[in-house]
Each structure stands twice: as C-alpha cells, then as structure tokens.
Amino acid sequence: MTVRILVADDQALVRGALATLLSLEDDLEVVVQVGRGDEVLDAAREHSPDVALLDVEMPGMDGLGAAALLRRELPGIRVVIVTTFGRAGYLSRALAAGVTGYVVKDTPSAELADVVRRVMRGDRVIDAALATDALTAGQSPLTPRETDVLSAARGGGTIADIAAQLHLSEGTTRNYLSSAMQKLEARTRADAARIAEERGWLA
DSSP states (O other): OOEEEEEEOSOHHHHHHHHHHHHTSTTEEEEEEESSGGGHHHHHHHHOOSEEEEOSSOSSSOHHHHHHHHHHHOTTSEEEEEESOOOHHHHHHHHHTTOSEEEETTSOHHHHHHHHHHHHTTOOEEOHHHHHHHHHHOSOOSOHHHHHHHHHHTTOOOHHHHHHHHTOOHHHHHHHHHHHHHHHTOSSHHHHHHHHHHTTOOO
16 A cells, blocks of 8 residues: 655755655655745645644744644644754644644654654554653743733744734733743843744744
8 A cells, every 4th residue: 555645844855855765665656845833734635645744943834733724624634743943842832733743853763764664553652861851841830921022022023013913912922921931040031032932932
C-alpha cells in the first residue's frame, strides 16, 4: 500500500526538499504541496491524502489551526507537525488539535519516513527531547486575558493601542500586563511576550 502525503510549508525550498526526500521511498507518494495554512483543507479534499505534514508558522492559517480543521472536517487524515519550532507549548496545542505526530525539521529523512509509516499504523509519534521539555515547562500560568494582552503587546504598540485593539480600558490593560510580567518574572512587557512565545503559550 502506498501512503499518500500532503506537504504544507510556506518555504518553497523546504517544502520541495521534504517532498523529494519522501518520494524516494517506494511506499510513500507526495500527492500535493501547499504554501499556506488556509489552502490545506481544500487540497486535502481534492487529493485525499492519508497523512498531512504541516509546518507551524504559515500565512493564512498556522499549522495548528489547519490541523484542528482537518480533524473536524476530514478526521481520517493523520496529521504530523514538522517544524523548526520545538517549543513545549506548541506541542501541547498540537496534541489538543489532534495531531498524531510532532517532529522538528532536522529529523533525518529516513526517520521522517518512518514517522509517516508509524502514524499510519495508528501510533502517536512525538520527538523525545520535545516531550521532555514539555513536561519540564508545564502548562501556561497565564489567564486567557493575560495571554490576549501579551499577544497584542508583541506588536510593540502603546498601552492605548493594545487597549483599543482588545476593547479594554488602559488601566485594565496595564493590570493584565503587570500580572503577566510577574508570573513570568519578566522585567518588561516585551520580555514577557518573548518568554511566553518561546514556551508556545501565545497563539
């Protein structure tokens, strides 16, 4: 049986290299490639892959959003996240989105091919080092509103800008930022946003 694969990555060079390497395997066939997250569902409907390999950061929709959409609309497709972002928080979000595999892009091609075969057999395959990091990092200490405010703060806008974007008062916005900074032991809001993003706690 030949396993049909969809590859989604916004970097054409990476996307093409993954497709070429996987297609060298006798039992694997890349049937479609896309460069945007919001193209994944339509491509999957048209080409009926068995496995979708998705990057995390893509225009239109990130890979985690695309994974959740596939799970809801085409639950028979196994989803593997293949990413440079080996962050523990991303792993938690990926598992919540129903992915069956999560590996980093420096995984050797033979191992990636084996990951595809294993998820087709019903296994869940998670990068071992990343799984360890996820256990160490734990869950986000931020409330949903603190997360929203930190996400908005990444753009570098003023308190007034962030407040307007989230339909909050400036005082409430300052309170959320202050609370998030304390929880993350950050000296500035930019530092807090960086820490939360590195741990995969920001959407």
